[in-house]
Amino acid sequence: SGYFKTASHLVSYAKIPTTGRTLFVSISKKEIYKNYLDGLLPFFLIMFVSFVIFSFILFWVFYKLQYFEKLKQLNTDFIKNSNDINALMxxxxxxxxxxxxxxxxxxxxxxxxxxxxxxxxKNEMKIKSYSAKENCLECFELKALSDKLCSVYFLDLAKNSLQARIINAKNSQIYKHCGIKFVGVFPVVFENKIIGSLIIAGRNDIVLQSSEISNILMQFLDNFKNKLKLMKLEKLQESGKSKARYFAYHDQLTGLNNRSFFIERLNQAIAKSRRTNTNIALFSMDLDGFKAINDTFGHDIGDRLLKAVAKRLKSVVRQEDTLSRFGGDEFLLFTDSFETKGELEEIAKRILNTIKKPFIIDTQQMSVGISIGIACSLGITNASQEDYLKVADELLYTSKNTGKNKYTIAEV
Structure with missing residues (x-):
């Protein structure tokens, strides 16, 4: 029939038919509020827990997305880095x-x-080259100079690492001194031998989380190994070409210029002389007594004696002159750097004096002489290469037939 409130209760009443009576029902306001709150509390609790879990999941998903994005960017940077380096090679x-x-x-x-x-x-690992950012360069250089911590740490890795790996350095002394969080060591293998090592280091430990970095750098090292093979092949080819060029113009026994090179230089000098009226002189030289030594001591001693003679001749002729072994124990010397016959005679005397000194070959003392024929032209001449060779050869035999170990000089 109705209700009313008191200070502490709610009261509801109803008239009971036919009795004339009224029924009153009261309830404490506190109990109402308590029941109401008891009903809402689980709902709010569930909502709060759901919100926390949802937020945590959202944050975790966001974090993972960021993390995978960083890893993706990390791998992209290393791949680009590797491609740039491969282009260099x-x-x-x-x-x-x-x-x-x-x-x-x-x-x-x-x-x-x-x-x-x-x-x-020489079987010891040494730094061939290094590079560092400014914040790490100070650590690497100064620490290496003061307590050698960095130097020893990296050298030990280079010497003892047989397999590629990336190391968590956060528990090491290198982290305390330099802030280095990761170190990657990658042995350089060439022809089945470890010939060196590439070491990288940095302060960003996300590198430790990537499984691709090692693969990227190993692929780089494979390309680097192929480059080393190519460089070695090119070096061998260049060396082969150099040797071929060398032997094309040098005597294999004495290392002096050979006949081909000498004739080429002589023809060039003759052509130049006809243009500029320069002087030319050709020394034809033959050892005296060499055959007896060769027959007595054998060809091996004879060859070693020829080497020693060549060495002495080279020591007394001038750098601008051309010295050649023409064959056997015959040597030729060509010069266009003189003014008078007197200068040629001085050269001949130096040659005679140096050759007449005894030679020591395998504790054996032996002596030889040398006969010299000098064909020269002063100023304008129409003499050919054959003329110089013929006149010098004739003068050589004049020296041999008139006492040996002497020189004879004449103009062409």
Missing amino acids: IDKISFRSLIDKILQKFIENPYIDLCIFYFKE
Whole structure:
């Protein structure tokens, strides 16, 4: 029938039909509020817990997305870095320039602060080249000078690491001194031997979370190994060409210029003389007593004696002159750097004096002489290469037939 409120209760009433009575029901306000709150509390609690869990999941998903994005960017940077370095290896440059440029490219990577190439020299690993960002360069240089911590740490890795790996350095002394959080060591294997090591280091430990970095750098090392093979092949080819060029113009026994080179230089000088009226002189020289030594001591001693003679001749002729072994124990000397016959005679005397001194071959003392014929022209001449050779040869035999161990000089 109705209700009313008191200070502490709610009261509801109803008239009971036919009795004339009224029924009153009262309830404490506190109990109402308590029941109401008891009903809402689980709901709010569930809502709060759901919100916390949802927020946590959202945060975790966001974090993971950010994390995977960072890993993706990390791998992208390393792949780009590797591609740039591979492009460098196409160029034909020296080995030292190549590794310097490779290290510089590595340092451009935002995750790498220090990069070192070690290579074996006399079975000891030594730094061939290194590069570092400014914040790490100070650590590497100053610590290496003061307590050698960095130097010893990286050298030990270079010497003892047989497999590629990336190390968590956060528990090491290198982290306390330099803030380095990761160190990657990658042995350089060439012809089944470890010839060196590439070491990278940095302060961003996300590198430790990537499973791709090692694969990327190992692929780079495979390309680097192929480049080393190519450089070695090119060096061998160049060496072969150099040797071929050398032997084309040099006597294999004495190392002096051979007949082909000498005739070529003589013809050039004759052509120049006809244009500029320069002087020309050709010395034809033959050892006295060589055959007896060769027959007595054998060809091996004879060859060694010829080497010794060539060495002495080379020591007394001038750098601008051309000395050649023409064959057997015959030597030729050509010069166009003189003014008078007197200068040629001085050269001949020096040759005679140096050759007459005894030679010691295998504790055996032996002596030979040398006969010299000098064909020269002063100023304008129409003499040919054959003329110089013929006149010098005739003068040589004049020296031999008139006492040996002497020189004879005449103009062509």
